[in-house]
Amino acid sequence: ETGVTQTPRHLVMGMTNKKSLKCEQHLGHNAMYWYKQSAKKPLELMFVYNFKEQTENNSVPSRFSPECPNSSHLFLHLHTLQPEDSALYLCASSQAGSNYGYTFGSGTRLTVV
Amino acid sequence: DAKTTQPTSMDCAEGRAANLPCNHSTISGNEYVYWYRQIHSQGPQYIIHGLKNNETNEMASLIITEDRKSSTLILPHATLRDTAVYYCIVRVADRDDKIIFGKGTRLHILP
Numbered sequence: 234e235t236g237v238t239q240t241p242r243h244l245v246m247g248m249t250n251k252k253s254l255k256c257e258q259h260l261g262h263n264a265m266y267w268y269k270q271s272a273k274k275p276l277e278l279m280f281v282y283n284f285k286e287q288t289e290n291n292s293v294p295s296r297f298s299p300e301c302p303n304s305s306h307l308f309l310h311l312h313t314l315q316p317e318d319s320a321l322y323l324c325a326s327s328q329a330g331s332n333y334g335y336t337f338g339s340g341t342r343l344t345v346v
Numbered sequence: 347d348a349k350t351t352q353p354t355s356m357d358c359a360e361g362r363a364a365n366l367p368c369n370h371s372t373i374s375g376n377e378y379v380y381w382y383r384q385i386h387s388q389g390p391q392y393i394i395h396g397l398k399n400n401e402t403n404e405m406a407s408l409i410i411t412e413d414r415k416s417s418t419l420i421l422p423h424a425t426l427r428d429t430a431v432y433y434c435i436v437r438v439a440d441r442d443d444k445i446i447f448g449k450g451t452r453l454h455i456l457p
Contacts, residue, residue, distance in 0.1 A: 237389075275449050278444055289444060325389070329440075334380055334382070334395060335390075335445055336392065337390045342387070
């Protein structure tokens with residue numbers, strides 16, 4: 234247990250479904266991140282939230298919609314996904330402005346069928 | 347653009363020291379060197395970081411050259427559980443920073 238909890242651990246969804254990934258941190262951090270890791274590819278940064286404000290959106294398609302209601306929670310809402318969106322989705326948190334590292338969750342393994 | 351260069355893969359015998367190199371020849375004066383590792387299908391795990399001086403913690407040692415253009419992560423007594431992908435990252439630790447991962451080094455610990 235790293236202090237960053239992601240649920241669910243595994244998710245299978247159809248292309249017409251709507252689902253949400255949840256991330257929660259109890260580390261008192263003020264920045265949270267979504268990363269995507271496709272098979273045999275490096276981690277790709279998707280979204281950055283600093284102090285609940287979205288500060289980065291790395292050209293992510295609109296079928297991925299992040300939400301950060303407070304500094305401890307981060308969601309990734311999914312709708313009308315494609316099979317190529319199947320990947321490991323990782324959440325991380327940090328104390329922005331400090332030189333401490335990011336703390337990652339264990340990820341959600343998403344399969345789109 | 348990950349700004350670092352690492353070998354694609356390395357092998358190390360169990361019980362021996364694993365030395366993982368990283369080149370970061372364009373590093374800026376205010377950028378730190380960080381190391382993370384990712385065991386298969388898990389989230390990356392922070393290992394160690396440094397600015398100029400060598401650093402040591404319970405997991406590893408980090409040796410940074412005097413010109414800061416390269417560094418080496420040392421796992422002093424590698425075990426099978428150290429088999430993972432190791433990422434070397436340079437990062438400015440300010441409010442707007444973000445970690446960009448490269449391909450890392452796949453380290454195989456051989457029994």
